[in-house]
Amino acid sequence: MTQPATPSRPEIDFNRLISQRAGAIDVSGIRRAFELGGQLDNPINLSIGQPDFPVPEAIKRSAIEAIEKNRNGYTLTRGAPELLDSVAGRLRTDVGWDLSSDGIMHMITSGTSGALLLAYLAVLNPGDEVIIPDPYFVVYPAIGEMVGAKTVYCETYPDFRMTAERIEALITDRTKMVLINSPGNPTGVVLSSQELQDILELCRKHGILLVSDEIYDAFTYEESLEDGRFPTPARFGQDMLLVRGFGKTYGCTGWRMGYAAGPSTLIQQMMKLQQYTFVCAPSMAQVGLAGAFEVDLGEHIRTYQSRRDRVAEAFGDVTDLVQPGGAFYAFVKVPARLGVSSEEFFMRAINRNVIVIPGHVFSRRDTHFRLSYATPDEQLDRGLAILRELMVG
Numbered sequence: 148m149t150q151p152a153t154p155s156r157p158e159i160d161f162n163r164l165i166s167q168r169a170g171a172i173d174v175s176g177i178r179r180a181f182e183l184g185g186q187l188d189n190p191i192n193l194s195i196g197q198p199d200f201p202v203p204e205a206i207k208r209s210a211i212e213a214i215e216k217n218r219n220g221y222t223l224t225r226g227a228p229e230l231l232d233s234v235a236g237r238l239r240t241d242v243g244w245d246l247s248s249d250g251i252m253h254m255i256t257s258g259t260s261g262a263l264l265l266a267y268l269a270v271l272n273p274g275d276e277v278i279i280p281d282p283y284f285v286v287y288p289a290i291g292e293m294v295g296a297k298t299v300y301c302e303t304y305p306d307f308r309m310t311a312e313r314i315e316a317l318i319t320d321r322t323k324m325v326l327i328n329s330p331g332n333p334t335g336v337v338l339s340s341q342e343l344q345d346i347l348e349l350c351r352k353h354g355i356l357l358v359s360d361e362i363y364d365a366f367t368y369e370e371s372l373e374d375g376r377f378p379t380p381a382r383f384g385q386d387m388l389l390v391r392g393f394g395k396t397y398g399c400t401g402w403r404m405g406y407a408a409g410p411s412t413l414i415q416q417m418m419k420l421q422q423y424t425f426v427c428a429p430s431m432a433q434v435g436l437a438g439a440f441e442v443d444l445g446e447h448i449r450t451y452q453s454r455r456d457r458v459a460e461a462f463g464d465v466t467d468l469v470q471p472g473g474a475f476y477a478f479v480k481v482p483a484r485l486g487v488s489s490e491e492f493f494m495r496a497i498n499r500n501v502i503v504i505p506g507h508v509f510s511r512r513d514t515h516f517r518l519s520y521a522t523p524d525e526q527l528d529r530g531l532a533i534l535r536e537l538m539v540g
């Protein structure tokens with residue numbers, strides 16, 4: 148038998164076919180950080196945005212069992228019943244929402260990003276405005292671009308608090324959505340209940356949707372808890388979309404699991420859009436996570452809190468550091484006396500085998516860098532010592 152000829156290489160000019168929406172999204176900052184990092188030999192990697200602990204054994208077992216019990220087909224678009232029940236229970240005890248009542252609903256999504264994309268698609272027409280924090284999680288402006296919405300940046304420097312006062316100044320008659328993120332990526336800042344209540348009331352007054360991205364809710368450190376609980380606007384009303392995830396909390400970011408809860412009118416539209424895009428969240432992951440809220444993460448949280456303390460100790464006297472109250476990031480100012488951009492500082496760190504992410508990836512400013520302390524103590528300590536040396540200059 149003769150071998151078939153090798154298929155010809157692509158000849159069409161595919162650049163010409165790429166949509167403006169795809170072309171407008173720039174990933175070069177992050178890509179560069181990863182590419183440069185990839186060239187290093189055994190680097191100290193302080194750039195990773197996911198927990199460094201494995202998925203708890205009980206959750207692993209339950210996902211494996213789900214596969215073995217043939218829970219591998221599509222689930223309902225809204226989600227597998229056992230996980231929907233478990234999320235409803237969680238939200239009842241945590242924020243006091245009764246999801247069996249009229250007017251509000253919840254759904255399981257393909258990651259927190261999936262929930263955010265569906266919310267943008269359901270609410271924003273081309274030209275509508277969405278207010279997001281600056282610094283921000285990189286997905287926020289990108290999905291705005293995808294739906295043709297205008298992203299309005301709420302400057303939160305130097306304390307990284309997205310307050311009602313800062314938001315109000317940005318509201319126009321095109322504003323339809325305000326997106327907040329506490330604990331925040333890349334800053335780790337946790338807003339107080341009072342600040343969150345003020346934001347919810349502001350949105351209510353203007354008839355705007357508040358979306359609260361609470362993906363790091365589990366990683367809220369002691370001093371930022373109120374009555375032992377993570378502060379959320381959801382305790383003050385249901386005119387909002389609450390978005391949470393499982394990936395960061397249980398170390399299963401690759402399972403692509405999140406959920407959203409809010410007004411039924413909105414969730415119904417998001418479900419319709421999910422049906423024609425993601426279809427459903429991964430079935431075995433949904434079943435696997437049905438018991439997740441019973442898993443005690445206390446030890447991991449304490450570990451992260453103690454690492455956060457090491458970061459504060461390492462940098463406290465060499466730069467302005469806004470102490471992170473949650474998540475596992477610090478957004479650290481490059482000392483002004485060095486006279487360099489975050490990009491230049493990032494290159495200096497790379498030259499010492501340490502990977503962080505330059506601040507311009509998360510912001511329109513270029514003055515800080517993001518460090519993730521979701522990394523083993525020994526590596527973190529070596530990285531902090533090198534970064535400190537670079538900052539002292």
Ligand SMILES: Cc1ncc(COP(=O)(O)O)c(C=O)c1O
Binds near residue numbers: 196258392400
């Ligand atoms: C603030 C924030 N929201 C959402 C996400 C996306 O999470 P998921 O992996 O669940 O889509 C991330 C991931 O880094 C994040 O930092």
